[in-house]
Amino acid sequence: MKRLWKYFLLTCMSVLFISACTSTKDSTPETKTEKVRIAEVTRSLFYAPQYVAISKGFFKEEGLDIELTTTPGGDKTMTTLLSNGADIALVGSETSIYVSLQDANNPILNFAQLTQNDGTFLVSREKINNFTWDQLKGKDYLGQRKGGMPQMVGEYVLKNRNIDPQKDVNLIQNVDFANIASAFASGTGDFVQLFEPTASIFEKEGKGYIVAAFGKESGALPYTTFMAKESFLKDKKDIAEKFTRALYKGQQWVDAHSPEEIADVVVDYFKETPKDIMINVIKRYKEQHAYATNPLLEKEEWNRLIDVMKTAGQLKEDISYEKLVHTEFANNVIKK
Structure with missing residues (x-):
């Protein structure tokens, strides 16, 4: 009888110990996200x-x-x-x-x-095999939002190439940022400044041709x-x-x-x-x-x-x- 009682107590203690360990493990808070x-x-x-x-x-x-x-x-x-x-x-x-x-x-x-x-590219409506920056003169240039980084870098590059963006090109800036690509696809502008992948998609579809990278011209x-x-x-x-x-x-x-x-x-x-x-x-x-x-x-x-x-x-x-x-x-x- 004593032996059975001792066995019962040991079993209960084991169960309690395991339960306590399990409870502690389960209650550990997860890493906060x-x-x-x-x-x-x-x-x-x-x-x-x-x-x-x-x-x-x-x-x-x-x-x-x-x-x-x-x-x-x-x-x-x-x-x-x-x-x-x-x-x-x-x-x-x-x-x-x-x-x-x-x-x-x-x-x-x-x-x-x-x-x-800069991550934008100059896209021409017509294919140009040997592009030079002076080919922008007198053309309709669909630019980006005034004061925005793409437009400012674009102007910086043009001026470094001796092109006055306010006088030498017909600068168009009345198109909202989100609609610039669709405006060019619809016929607005001879040249446009576009991000990727839009520029490459246009080139693949024959809607325009990448002729220059502003990032290579502007520097870091x-x-x-x-x-x-x-x-x-x-x-x-x-x-x-x-x-x-x-x-x-x-x-x-x-x-x-x-x-x-x-x-x-x-x-x-x-x-x-x-x-x-x-x-x-x-x-x-x-x-x-x-x-x-x-x-x-x-x-x-x-x-x-x-x-x-x-x-x-x-x-x-x-x-x-x-x-x-x-x-x-x-x-x-x-x-x-």
């Missing part, structure tokens, strides 16, 4: 490292759940950020300068660079960066650094892999774009070093941006690199 809302200025293969970082799970590895929204045009993207419709904006650095000129109490800071030169500058309110970067410092680390992984992955491999990873973001077009576009961007290989925005690039804006007549005084560029997170993830 933080949602981060991104507003991107357009959907383009120009932003391949971002889509790679999402698709490869680099943001998830950092505990971040990315909610990506496309808000066509720099003005709409910045409005979305300022009105708290997004935590982070992917847009041209010039937008942060425009906000700072309004004496914003909560300035918009550039904290991670994605692209390091912070064409597209991730930016956020100063308050967000202070209050959500941990999230901002995790975000930058995930982006860096995406940039390194793109730098190390072929256009074919990259296209396979980002295909879900461009379901209507033929695979051969995607590969060709990515190859073109890689060859002109459009993709930044790390998130650090360099001072020399910032100074070129200031020069571009001054040349376009959109900026009268310098805006210091230290005022609007936050390098802490980029430096940290690169070092680690």
Whole structure:
């Protein structure tokens, strides 16, 4: 009887021990996932490292759940950020300068660079075998939004080629950013400045022909960066650094892999774009070093941006690199 009682007690203790261990394991809180809302200025293969970082799970590895929204045009993207419709904006650095000129109490800071030169291409309605920039003179030129990065870089390049965009060409700027491609396809303009993959699709369909790359002409500058309110970067410092680390992984992955491999990873973001077009576009961007290989925005690039804006007549005084560029997170993830 004593032996049976001892056996019963041991069995009960074992059950209690196992239950306690199971209870402790089950009650362990799961890793918290933080949602981060991104507003991107357009959907383009120009932003391949971002889509790679999402698709490869680099943001998830950092505990971040990315909610990506496309808000066509720099003005709409910045409005979305300022009105708290997004935590982070992917847009041209010039937008942060425009906000700072309004004496914003909560300035918009550039904290991670994605692209390091212009991603647009000059497309001609007619096929030109030996294009020279002076062939633009006297032609209808369908440009981008006044004060936006594509238009300012376009004017910067034209002036460097001794072409006055206000006098030597018939500059058309009354078309909304989202409708520029369709306007050209409908017959507006002899030349147009387009992003990829639209430029290559037009070429394949015979609607236009790529004759020059603005990125090769302009030099390195912070064409597209991730930016956020100063308050967000202070209050959500941990999230901002995790975000930058995930982006860096995406940039390194793109730098190390072929256009074919990259296209396979980002295909879900461009379901209507033929695979051969995607590969060709990515190859073109890689060859002109459009993709930044790390998130650090360099001072020399910032100074070129200031020069571009001054040349376009959109900026009268310098805006210091230290005022609007936050390098802490980029430096940290690169070092680690």
